């Protein structure tokens with residue numbers, strides 16, 4: 001059964017020879033053995049003051065300036081030894097990029113098969129706009145139903161490697177669900193802090209994985225404060241306050257490059273909360289260029305937020321390099337109900353450097369886009385993912401994007417987690 005399950009991913013058989021039936025992390029698969037593969041992680045580096053830190057020790061934000069730390073790799077060596085063809089036949093999850101992933105020993109990898117999501121050609125939606133190159137990257141197919149699985153697989157694996165046994169997160173919902181799943185697989189003590197009006201399914205996920213659920217009267221920033229105030233010895237894996245979740249997220253960018261045959265689309269539209277998606281993918285493109293796998297062209301990185309919570313859009317429009325707290329945030333898209341983000345400066349830099357933009361959509365537009373994407377493409381998108389299509393329509397209408405451009409909409413999660421957004425017809 002497991003054998004057939006892996007075959008559905010259609011591993012190409014290569015002249016490198018097979019690793020045989022190979023059991024790793026309880027997945028029995030025909031894949032090339034990872035035995036002789038290693039990570040080229042070297043250190044952590046502050047994205048603001050460039051201070052360096054050991055990657056063998058536990059770090060969160062830069063202890064000098066309080067900004068985000070990035071994992072750094074010996075990319076010169078990677079360039080010398082790593083070929084695209086080495087990917088053929090490898091396990092088909094985020095860990096196939098092991099050379100530029102932050103875990104040193106493959107035994108520490110905690111995986112549920114995250115990543116390797118499809119890039120769907122959105123023919124029908126495209127036809128409406130005369131757009132032949134519109135795509136949906138469907139992250140709803142990840143374990144725990146969202147792209148958060150990628151980041152939490154990386155963070156939990158690295159935490160295990162660093163000897164951490166109790167772990168906590170403030171979350172808008174999906175990240176908590178993912179931490180609960182990966183943390184339970186790693187046999188860790190898990191604490192999740194989320195708003196008390198988070199969609200019920202995300203709370204249920206935390207419960208079923210046996211995480212300790214802390215409900216907070218407020219939003220994700222309040223959840224973060226309560227976690228901090230609890231002053232327990234739990235390792236806090238808050239968005240980008242912990243350096244390795246972004247490494248998991250960057251695999252979305254690595255996959256896109258591979259799926260576009262080592263080029264990139266002209267624009268990526270991403271629903272933005274804490275910003276790991278945009279930040280992670282941009283880092284991926286930079287690393288791929290440094291190892292010579294792609295050129296210097298970049299997609300426009302386009303951030304979409306909800307009218308009811310748009311700190312990044314407001315800062316972008318004002319020309320600011322930091323985003324102020326958004327008061328009284330409210331939207332039907334829980335993952336975009338993030339009133340303040342530690343990586344605001346990175347997101348704003350990336351959007352500007354890429355000649356991208358930032359825009360809002362209304363809850364009503366999100367709502368109708370859920371139906372439109374489902375009925376046209378067969379994808380039941382999370383409200384955050386649906387927001388990208390609403391944004392695409394607006395950007396075509398105002399001329400920022402043209403129909404002939406290749407554009408990827410990121411559906412970051414499954415609509416099945418927010419069933420209440422779909423109204424059933426009345427019984428007759």
Ligand SMILES: Cc1ncc(COP(=O)(O)O)c(C=O)c1O
Pocket residue numbers: 146148172173174175239271272273274275276277278334335336338382384385412413414
């Ligand atoms: C489905 C979904 N999409 C998008 C986001 C926003 O992601 P990020 O915080 O990385 O910007 C979230 C965050 O919770 C989410 O759950």
